[in-house]
Amino acid sequence: MARAARRASWIRVRPEGLLVEPGGFYVDPTRAVERAVITHGHADHARPGHGAVAATPATLAIMRTRYGETPFGTGQPLAFGETISINGVSVRLVPAGHVLGSAQVVLEYKGERVVVSGDYKRRPDRTCAGFEPVPCDVFVTEATFGLPVFRHPPDEDEIATLMHSRRLFPERCHVIGTYSLGKAQRLISLIRAAGYDRPLYLHGALIPLCDLYQAHGVDLGELLPATAGEKGKPRADLSGEIVLAPPSAIADRWARRLPDPVVAMASGWMRVKQRAKQGGVELPLVISDHADWDELLQTLDDVGAPEVWVTHGREEALVHAARQKGIEAKALRLLGYEEEG
Amino acid sequence: MLRFAHLLDRLLYAPQRNTKLKLMADYFRSAPDPDRGIALAALAGALEVKSAKPSMIRALVMQRVDPELFGWSYDFVGDLAETTALIWPERPTNRAAPALGEIPSELDGLSAAAASEVIESWLDTLDATGRWALLKLVTGGMRVGVSARLAKTALAEAFGREVDEIEEIWHGLEPPYGELFDWLEGQSDQPDMSQRAVFRPLMLANPLEEGDLARLDLSQYVAEWKWDGIRVQIASRGGEVRLYSRTGDDISAAFPDIVDLVSFEGVLDGELLVQRDGEVAPFNDLQQRLNRKRVTRRMLQDHPAHIRLYDILFDGDEDLRSLPFTERRGRLERFLEREQPERTDLSEIVNFEDLEALEALRDACRGEQLEGLMLKRRDSVYIAGRPKGPWFKWKRDALTLDTVVMYAQRGHGKRSSFYSDFTFGAWREGEGGPELVPVGKAYSGFTDEELKRLDKWVRDNTVQRYGPVREVAHGLVVEVAFDSVHRSSRHKSGVAMRFPRFHRIRWDKPVEEADRLESLEKLIV
Ligand SMILES: [Zn+2]
Ligand SMILES: [Zn+2]
Numbered sequence: 001m002a003r004a005a006r007r008a009s010w011i012r013v014r015p016e017g018l019l020v021e022p023g024g025f026y027v028d029p030t031r032a033v034e035r036a037v038i039t040h041g042h043a044d045h046a047r048p049g050h051g052a053v054a055a056t057p058a059t060l061a062i063m064r065t066r067y068g069e070t071p072f073g074t075g076q077p078l079a080f081g082e083t084i085s086i087n088g089v090s091v092r093l094v095p096a097g098h099v100l101g102s103a104q105v106v107l108e109y110k111g112e113r114v115v116v117s118g119d120y121k122r123r124p125d126r127t128c129a130g131f132e133p134v135p136c137d138v139f140v141t142e143a144t145f146g147l148p149v150f151r152h153p154p155d156e157d158e159i160a161t162l163m164h165s166r167r168l169f170p171e172r173c174h175v176i177g178t179y180s181l182g183k184a185q186r187l188i189s190l191i192r193a194a195g196y197d198r199p200l201y202l203h204g205a206l207i208p209l210c211d212l213y214q215a216h217g218v219d220l221g222e223l224l225p226a227t228a229g230e231k232g233k234p235r236a237d238l239s240g241e242i243v244l245a246p247p248s249a250i251a252d253r254w255a256r257r258l259p260d261p262v263v264a265m266a267s268g269w270m271r272v273k274q275r276a277k278q279g280g281v282e283l284p285l286v287i288s289d290h291a292d293w294d295e296l297l298q299t300l301d302d303v304g305a306p307e308v309w310v311t312h313g314r315e316e317a318l319v320h321a322a323r324q325k326g327i328e329a330k331a332l333r334l335l336g337y338e339e340e341g
Numbered sequence: 342m343l344r345f346a347h348l349l350d351r352l353l354y355a356p357q358r359n360t361k362l363k364l365m366a367d368y369f370r371s372a373p374d375p376d377r378g379i380a381l382a383a384l385a386g387a388l389e390v391k392s393a394k395p396s397m398i399r400a401l402v403m404q405r406v407d408p409e410l411f412g413w414s415y416d417f418v419g420d421l422a423e424t425t426a427l428i429w430p431e432r433p434t435n436r437a438a439p440a441l442g443e444i445p446s447e448l449d450g451l452s453a454a455a456a457s458e459v460i461e462s463w464l465d466t467l468d469a470t471g472r473w474a475l476l477k478l479v480t481g482g483m484r485v486g487v488s489a490r491l492a493k494t495a496l497a498e499a500f501g502r503e504v505d506e507i508e509e510i511w512h513g514l515e516p517p518y519g520e521l522f523d524w525l526e527g528q529s530d531q532p533d534m535s536q537r538a539v540f541r542p543l544m545l546a547n548p549l550e551e552g553d554l555a556r557l558d559l560s561q562y563v564a565e566w567k568w569d570g571i572r573v574q575i576a577s578r579g580g581e582v583r584l585y586s587r588t589g590d591d592i593s594a595a596f597p598d599i600v601d602l603v604s605f606e607g608v609l610d611g612e613l614l615v616q617r618d619g620e621v622a623p624f625n626d627l628q629q630r631l632n633r634k635r636v637t638r639r640m641l642q643d644h645p646a647h648i649r650l651y652d653i654l655f656d657g658d659e660d661l662r663s664l665p666f667t668e669r670r671g672r673l674e675r676f677l678e679r680e681q682p683e684r685t686d687l688s689e690i691v692n693f694e695d696l697e698a699l700e701a702l703r704d705a706c707r708g709e710q711l712e713g714l715m716l717k718r719r720d721s722v723y724i725a726g727r728p729k730g731p732w733f734k735w736k737r738d739a740l741t742l743d744t745v746v747m748y749a750q751r752g753h754g755k756r757s758s759f760y761s762d763f764t765f766g767a768w769r770e771g772e773g774g775p776e777l778v779p780v781g782k783a784y785s786g787f788t789d790e791e792l793k794r795l796d797k798w799v800r801d802n803t804v805q806r807y808g809p810v811r812e813v814a815h816g817l818v819v820e821v822a823f824d825s826v827h828r829s830s831r832h833k834s835g836v837a838m839r840f841p842r843f844h845r846i847r848w849d850k851p852v853e854e855a856d857r858l859e860s861l862e863k864l865i866v
Contacts, residue, residue: 148406149414149427153468161347168367169360252758262360263757271427271469272418273353280757282354317413324407 007307008114008138010089011107013332018116018140018311020107023089025054027105027116030337037091039118040102041066041181044337054078054086056093058101058216062181065208080129096120097131098289099182100213106134115303116140116311121288122295123155126189127182127218133302140332141299143313144290145268148321152268152292158285159194165262165283166242173238173258174283177247177265180206182289184244185213187266188220190287191242201226201238203245203254234258251280268292297321312337342467344372345380345441346474352485356753361487365495375442378517381496383478385489388516391448393479395421397457401464405430422480426472431465438466442517444478490588500525505542505725508589512576513537538581540574540589541608541654541662542725546715546732553733554696557716563666564691564699565715566706567734568649569624569825570614571631575648577603578658584613595636598646598684605680609673610652611688614710615644621710624839625827650677651688651715654723662723666731669723706737712824713737739822740864741844742767743855745777746817749799750810752784759792760799760811763843765819767834769858778834778858783821786843795846818847818855826864836861 012019017029025035032049039045039055041062046055053060053072057079063071078084080103083092093103098119105116115136122131145152166174178184184206191200199222202210210223226243228235234243239259249255250263265281268288276284291299300308300322307328310318315331322329348368355361365384369377382388402411402425411428418424439447444463448456460479464472477483490504493511497504502525513534514521523529572587582603584593593600596613615626622644630636630644653673654662661669670690677687691714693699703714713736721731744765752761762784766777787795798817805812822844829837836858 147414147417148410148430149418149424151427151469153470165351168363256758260755273423274419276354280356280751282356282360283351284354314413314417317410320407320409 007328008112010109010112011114011138013334017334018332020086020089020109022109023086023091023107025086025089028118030334035086036072037086037105038063039096039105039116040099042099042119042179045118048072052076054084054091056080056101056103059103061212061216062101062209065212066181094132094134095129097122097125097128100128100185100216100218102128102182104131104134106136112137114138114140115305117142117299119144119290120299121291122299123152125186125289126193127185127213131299133299136303136305138307138309139300139303139305140309140311141296141318142290142337143296143310143315143318145288145292146296146310146314146318148293148317150268150271150292151294152271152288153286155190155287156194158266158287159190162191162242162264162283162285163194163196165264166240169262170240172260172262173241173243174264175243175245175250175255175258175261176285177250177263177267177279177281178206178244179267179289180246181209183266183287185210185218185220186289187244187285187287188223189218192219192221196242197221198241199224201235201241201243203227203243203249205246205249206244247279297325300325300327342376342438342441342444342475343471344368345376345383346467346471348380349474349477349483349485350470352487355486356757357755358491361491362495362498365487365492366499369496369499373442374519374522375517376440378519378522379442379445381492381518382516383483384485384487384492386483387489388445388478390445390479390481391451391456392481393456393460393476395480397453397460398422398425398476398480401425401457401461402429422476422482423473425464426469426476429464429469429472434462434465436462436466438471439463439475444475445516448479488588489590493589496525506531508540508542510534510539511589512539512583512585512591535658536579538576538578538583538608540576540583540585540591542589543572543574543587543610544652544723544725544732545587545727546717546734547727547729549716549733549735557733559693559696559699561718561720562716562733563670563719564693564702565651565688565717566691567712567715567736568612568614568621568688569710569712570612570621570627570649572610573613573648574608574610574654575599575603576608576655577606578608578655579606592631595630595633596646597636598641599648602683605676605682606657607653607676608655609648609650609676609685610654611648611650611685614647614649616647617645621647623710623827624825625829625837646684648685649688650685652723665720665722666717667719703735703737711737736824739824739840739844740826741820741822742780742861743818743820743847743850744780745815745852745855746813746819747777747779747815748810748812749795756792759796761792761796763795763819765821767856767858767861769834775853777815779832780834780836780858780861781821781823781838781841783819783841783843786822787846791843791846815852818850818852819843820845820847826861828865834858834861836865 010021016031018027026033027037028045034051036050037054041059046063048067048071051073054076057077060075078093090108092106096102096104096118107114113136115134119142120131226234234257264283266285266287269275270284270286308322310331311334319329351364415424493507494504510532520532524531574585576583582600584596586592615622716733718731747766748764749760750762764779764782766779768775769778802814803811821841823838823841825839827837
């Protein structure tokens, strides 16, 4: 492949996000646009209000669950591996291993291949298809955990910590803060894999997406609502049980009615003690749906791209480390992505 | 090491005392010897381990990590030991992870360079949590919110003992406490401490409740002043002299002016005070001494310590605790005559005719370094703990002030979802008219129901947020109670209250009618 003066000059950073100019579409735009390709269903990547949206069937379903029946004008389902052409730009989706339906976008134009990773992780996850490295000329990566202090421990160790705590405090309720898309379902599947087969109790905000996962064939075991009757307050008989709730609910009024709760939180940010303490977390569980530092670097090696663009997260450290590997690297400083971890 | 590391990690986050106790008890029951003994020492602040300086840790990590990456990481994490633990790039090693129990002895006697090498090799064998715990251990900064007393309480709970049984022998034991665990597990008798200057758990008084007075036969009680110092025990045996706080913490090092002058043998109970020219100084003066680990010569001169004695537990090795109070008092008087110990005097017996006279005495306490009266039954034997009946403390009435709530902060533990810590202020004349100046903080004195209402009020009246703190509209008056008030240069208002707490919430009272700073200044002792 001939080396262009500037690689992938057909992709531009605009206030709306990453524009694939000849194709006339954006990838994960943070404002409403005519035409978008969406990597996955997290709210900061999949905003409502676009005209036409191409994404995996699962991502389209997630958007409908979150935003109602018409989150976009028209949806174009794109299976993994299927290739389409949008105004002469070839577009293919490849699993990213982040959440159900999450995809990397493989773009080819005039002999150059650019892969936009969206968010991704590298460790096995029974709730979604695993990341597949695609060799490319430019790799556009996230860097949520782009600092060498972020090295996630084995998931099983974290689940073992949770189970040990349950044995130690059998009368208390363990309430775990978790994002509603992806993290909740993976946490459940990890708990199940550890042999826990009691019902798990869900805050109302987590139920629709768990239902959606199960409809997509992800077995999560028996799930029950943690609330009963009046105004979404927790039911009173949850002693000794495990309850999952969104992070906003665990430190606030909602959790007060639970029986002497052990407040846990499942997130990659829990690696840093100050972060966990600030959040009032008693049992931090370092479980993330993002690549950690070692996995980010491993991925750069695996895709072998001579150039790397970093979209969001702690860009400077990853850019620095990529350059040390002899890779051209720059931070795109895209705005509007959140630090979901 | 890894089990201990996980224990420390969980203790760090556990907000509730009960949770901490369970976590530690579980560990003490199940960890092997000598690891658990070393863990106990570390938690109780009794571990002597060759310490590593932060500069050594930094040097180690900088050998392995790119300086810019380390810099960004350290900025993000904010703690050297934690950053190092997380970032440490392990090299493959054949060594096994160190057992906690062998760490102090392996480091003992090593040069700084040799210690650094050993620590480096250990870091390669541990995971991030293990490395963090190791680095905290060797840099001497556990800070997981566990006091010596709490660690001992957990140990007692782990083996179904009373914590006072452990206190009785604690100060005669050394890490890794093999004989202690043997006894707790029923494999040997309780270690004999009769020849050691160990802490003997104190007998404590109950507050005199309304209605108690009518029931008491006052002729059976003697009265003493309750001084505004701290309760201490001074123990001397076989040339070993120790000063203990009420909870059994060894505070000898901070009070050489007491400890170095002891020539008697025995165990005495009294109130630690700062005293100048025979006059007891305000509690603040004592506070200055208490806040320091090591004491300067100047401190010793300006803030001389003194003990007002009111009981004797041991004369030599004779245990007097089963004698009635009046007999112990006689023994104490004779002991003092015989030994003439320096920097001490005898707590005065306060004579009174009847209840009325007693009440008058108590009310007259204000303004001096007196908190009220102690009532002790003449026949009371010395029992560890807080038995109901033999001893009462009868504090003078608290002072009160109507203040305005200014800021609220979330509490800890069970209260972490409630705004339960309040800063309140009093009015003063500012440049642009009356303004509020903060005069204190309180987080107790209200019921659970009141807390709910306060929490809601804070949420509904927030005007500004600063992290966990909310500034609230000036709309709520709280009558706070406090024991006394002192000058303080550390507070904007120039005054500091002692033991402020909620007395009444005045939902009804207009804020303009709250008290002024001058009213508080008038109460300064
Ligand atoms: Zn995401
Ligand atoms: Zn993202």
